Amino acid sequence: MAQEHGAPYSYIPPQMYNNAKGGIVGWGTTCGTLISAIGFIGLFVPLEEQGPIVNELMAWYQQASFPYYKPSDLEFKQTVANSTLCHVSVTTFLNENNVKVNSDEKIERCGGVSADVAKYTIELLNAHFSNKFKAVHSPQGTDDCVSCHSTDIQGKDNCVTCHGEKDDIHDF
Numbered sequence: 604m605a606q607e608h609g610a611p612y613s614y615i616p617p618q619m620y621n622n623a624k625g626g627i628v629g630w631g632t633t634c635g636t637l638i639s640a641i642g643f644i645g646l647f648v649p650l651e652e653q654g655p656i657v658n659e660l661m662a663w664y665q666q667a668s669f670p671y672y673k674p675s676d677l678e679f680k681q682t683v684a685n686s687t688l689c690h691v692s693v694t695t696f697l698n699e700n701n702v703k704v705n706s707d708e709k710i711e712r713c714g715g716v717s718a719d720v721a722k723y724t725i726e727l728l729n730a731h732f733s734n735k736f737k738a739v740h741s742p743q744g745t746d747d748c749v750s751c752h753s754t755d756i757q758g759k760d761n762c763v764t765c766h767g768e769k770d771d772i773h774d775f
């Protein structure tokens with residue numbers, strides 16, 4: 604983009620999103636791949652049209668069986684995070700594969716997730732600019748909960764991943 608179209612793309616320093624790694628320098632908050640991706644959605648898409656595209660990306664991430672992209676023959680299971688948080692996403696992968704956070708499997712997995720999220724984001728942007736964007740994912744594990752709690756909390760991520768099922772929390 605920078606080479607073909609110049610500014611503003613030529614002004615974007617590649618290190619701008621380096622801090623996103625590990626869910627913001629290892630804090631395990633929002634998956635860093637999403638932080639970079641929504642930055643680019645914000646760069647290209649008009650303000651009022653960004654929300655539905657970002658919602659689609661977040662909901663897709665929550666349910667994706669990562670990583671789809673595996674460049675080597677390292678063996679490991681793909682896992683679904685049911686969350687957009689780095690902590691939940693990575694730890695689910697570590698537990699299901701019985702590996703540590705500094706393992707080659709984890710490093711390759713997160714590299715693969717970066718490629719997956721970049722690819723899906725480009726697909727969403729291309730769909731948007733050819734007027735073909737259609738949301739196909741919606742947040743999971745929230746419907747029942749927000750029917751009662753919509754004004755008590757802020758959030759769209761899977762409630763059940765953190766709180767457990769309704770019957771585990773309530774007496775009714």
Ligand code: HEC
Pocket residue numbers: 747748749750751752762763766767768769772773
């Ligand atoms: C039918 C309405 C209803 C639904 C559906 C519902 N809740 Fe609740 N929830 C309540 C009420 C009422 C309380 C009690 C509020 C209070 O403690 O003052 C409550 C309390 C809670 C609390 C606080 C518990 C505590 O110990 O303080 C959490 C957390 C919670 N709900 C999460 C959820 C989640 C997650 C879901 C979906 C899996 C859910 N709720 C679905 C009505 C609902």
Ligand code: HEC
Pocket residue numbers: 688744745748749752755756758759760761762763764765766
């Ligand atoms: C990343 C984990 C996480 C997710 C996802 C999450 N919560 Fe929570 N939630 C918490 C924590 C931590 C607290 C504060 C401690 C507590 O009350 O359990 C909390 C508190 C609450 C409370 C109690 C508020 C109060 O007044 O005491 C409710 C109700 C609640 N969450 C509902 C939800 C609903 C509904 C969703 C889904 C839309 C959701 N949560 C998603 C972690 C989470």
